[in-house]
Amino acid sequence: MKQLLLFLFLSFTCVTFSQNTVADLKVQGNKKLKSGFVKKISNIKPGVALDSAIIESDIKLLKRLPSIAHAYYQVFPTEKENEYNVFYNIEENFTIIPSANVYTTNNDEFAYRLGLYEFNLFGQNIAFGGFYQKDIYDSYAINFRAPYLFSRQLGLAVNYQNLTTLEPVFFESNTADYRYNNNSLEVLGLYQFNFTNRIEAGVNIFSEDYKYVSGATSNVVPLSLDVDKILYKLIYEYNNLNYDYQYVEGFRSVFNFQYVHSRAGDRKKFPDFLIGWNDFMYFKRVGQRGNWASRFHIGTATNDETPFAPFAVDNNKNLRGVGNLIDRGTAALVLNTEYRQTLYEKGWFVLQGNAFIDAGTWRNPGGDYGDFTDSQNMRLFPGAGLRFIHKKIFNAIFRIDYGVGLTKNASRGFVFGIGQYF
Incomplete structure (x- = not known):
């Protein structure tokens, strides 16, 4: 029983500390639209867990904005283990x-x-x-x-x-x-x-x-x-x-x-x-x-x-x-x-x-x-x-x-x- 509890504890610890996180959110393709504005309304922030569902909801929100014709995302690993940069790519509308x-x-x-x-x-x-x-x-x-x-x-x-x-x-x-x-x-x-x-x-x-x-x-x-x-x-x-x-x-x-x-x-x-x-x-x-x-x-x-x-x-x-x-x-x-x-x-x-x-x-x-x-x-x-x-x-x-x-x-x-x- 003790061995089982130790196994579960170690498994939980490994999962917790190996969780993928966001190192930075970068905005590309925008000209008139401010990058700071995109970051303000996005749920993905530096330091949060990397979650594809949250990213997808951010992209859907961006595509509703009058200033954006289309948006998509990319994810790239950084030099640090379990850290990733998220890129939001923007195609702007003329507004x-x-x-x-x-x-x-x-x-x-x-x-x-x-x-x-x-x-x-x-x-x-x-x-x-x-x-x-x-x-x-x-x-x-x-x-x-x-x-x-x-x-x-x-x-x-x-x-x-x-x-x-x-x-x-x-x-x-x-x-x-x-x-x-x-x-x-x-x-x-x-x-x-x-x-x-x-x-x-x-x-x-x-x-x-x-x-x-x-x-x-x-x-x-x-x-x-x-x-x-x-x-x-x-x-x-x-x-x-x-x-x-x-x-x-x-x-x-x-x-x-x-x-x-x-x-x-x-x-x-x-x-x-x-x-x-x-x-x-x-x-x-x-x-x-x-x-x-x-x-x-x-x-x-x-x-x-x-x-x-x-x-x-x-x-x-x-x-x-x-x-x-x-x-x-x-x-x-x-x-x-x-x-x-x-x-x-x-x-x-x-x-x-x-x-x-x-x-x-x-x-x-x-x-x-x-x-x-x-x-x-x-x-x-x-x-x-x-x-x-x-x-x-x-x-x-x-x-x-x-x-x-x-x-x-x-x-x-x-x-x-x-x-x-x-």
Whole structure:
């Protein structure tokens, strides 16, 4: 028995002292991205145990960053026994990116958004930029997002927006057009628990202004509405996606919960309300050149009978071809699914085709969940599109889709934009 215990002790001692360790982490291939930043967000550090699982998770994290097109690792022994140098090899993205979204339908509606963003400010993976939008009226926004500003886990986001659009308002089977303005300032704290889980929490102070333009009128619907509000926001994300240039595989879930409170005015006229939604996304590689992608959106809000319901039916958000903000609801179910096929690839350029089905249904303001099965609320839009992709520029995907509505009185039309639809 003593001999057995001595054997186990010696075996444990040998394993402990012969464990492979990391002598140093070296970063190669990066030019603009700072090596210190890569080391800050990596779990592999000098002196820790050499663990391939930890290295793989670091590489997956790096490939998610806007500043990195691709990453891989190498391990080499040092002159000292059981010590190894780990090399992270970086292929950088070009990160000063213009953005453009153009959408139109057969009703001759036309709107566009132009922006410019830097996604690797100071080589620290900080995103900063803004956009200008022309959707009948002028709008603009400025955005700052630094997820690793304070540490590997803690960051900050600040957003300012002055958005003005012509909004359809639906009531008593009638429609009116209102000029809508939203002027807001938002501050969010960003915290990453681990590789797959993170949260955002903060506050948005904003004012809303509705002014009647044309269409039907009603005694119960004001011709103008102006109120100051404060919004408390919580976002939880689970992200286990793995990127290989234009291909994506894995599962991602984003939950967004908001509580909106009127800062002044009649509480009966401007009641507080809650809103929450979750986007579930699943991506699967199909063979060498195919990618199946799906997104399921489920959302609900306080069910006030209001013409200003929060969930929109819109060309550029959920149903390609449906038109620019054609309806509203207080709850929504939307499924987007598409198959992406690489048609041509050479060097940095990729031509990708896709076939999609977008389907959705909404709850009417003041209605019930039975509205989801009402044929008047259901929309179905199959279609097809093309993607023109630059593999070494972040989000450099020019997309064009054409959707055709199959439900009664449905529209059809093109949707243009930068980046995948989801």
